Amino acid sequence: MGGHSLGGAMAAVYAADHTRELDGLVVLAAYPTKSLRASGFRMLSVYGSEDGETDKLQSHADLRPDDYAELVIEGGNHAQFGDYGAQDGDGVATISVEEQQELTANAVAAFTQSE
Numbered sequence: 001m002g003g004h005s006l007g008g009a010m011a012a013v014y015a016a017d018h019t020r021e022l023d024g025l026v027v028l029a030a031y032p033t034k035s036l037r038a039s040g041f042r043m044l045s046v047y048g049s050e051d052g053e054t055d056k057l058q059s060h061a062d063l064r065p066d067d068y069a070e071l072v073i074e075g076g077n078h079a080q081f082g083d084y085g086a087q088d089g090d091g092v093a094t095i096s097v098e099e100q101q102e103l104t105a106n107a108v109a110a111f112t113q114s115e
Contacts, residue, residue, distance in 0.1 A: 002026030002108070004081045009033060015041075024067075026108055028081045031056060032063045042067040044111040046104055048076025050091030071107045076100040 001022055003011035008030025015025045016034035024042030025032075029051055036043055043065050047057045049072050075095035079087045081104060083097045093100065 002028070003030060004028040005030055005078065012036065024065075024111070026111060028104060029053070029057065029078045031060050033060065035063045036065045037063070038065060040067075041065045042069075042111075044069045044071070044107065046071045046073065046081075046107055048073045048078065048080065048091075048093065048100065050075060050077040050093055052078060052087075052089040052091050069111065071103075073100055073103050076103070 001011050001015050002008065002025060008027035012025060012027060012030065012032035013034055015022055016032065016036055019036065019038035019041045022041070024044070025036065026044045026046070029047045031045070045057070047054070051057060075093060077093040078090040079085060080093050080097045080100040
């Protein structure tokens, strides 16, 4: 299961209540607000170094599962995960939308193919 921004936060809430039914969670520029600590549950967090919410994305470490992976895309920002235009409070990306999305897709593919 996964999602971006508010969609990622909502996916994390759902996942927290269904860790036995799900293998893991992928969040893009999002973070959990409920505990995901469950045996066998995995999480990948991907966000851009220029995201205006970096401090929030780094928070809530105590809610992450033990099997946690993180990718910070250097030069990426919040909006370029979706390519929907500028967002208030977001930083300016120094890489292209295409590069950020390709790096993201590769990380998600690798995460879903690993155990």
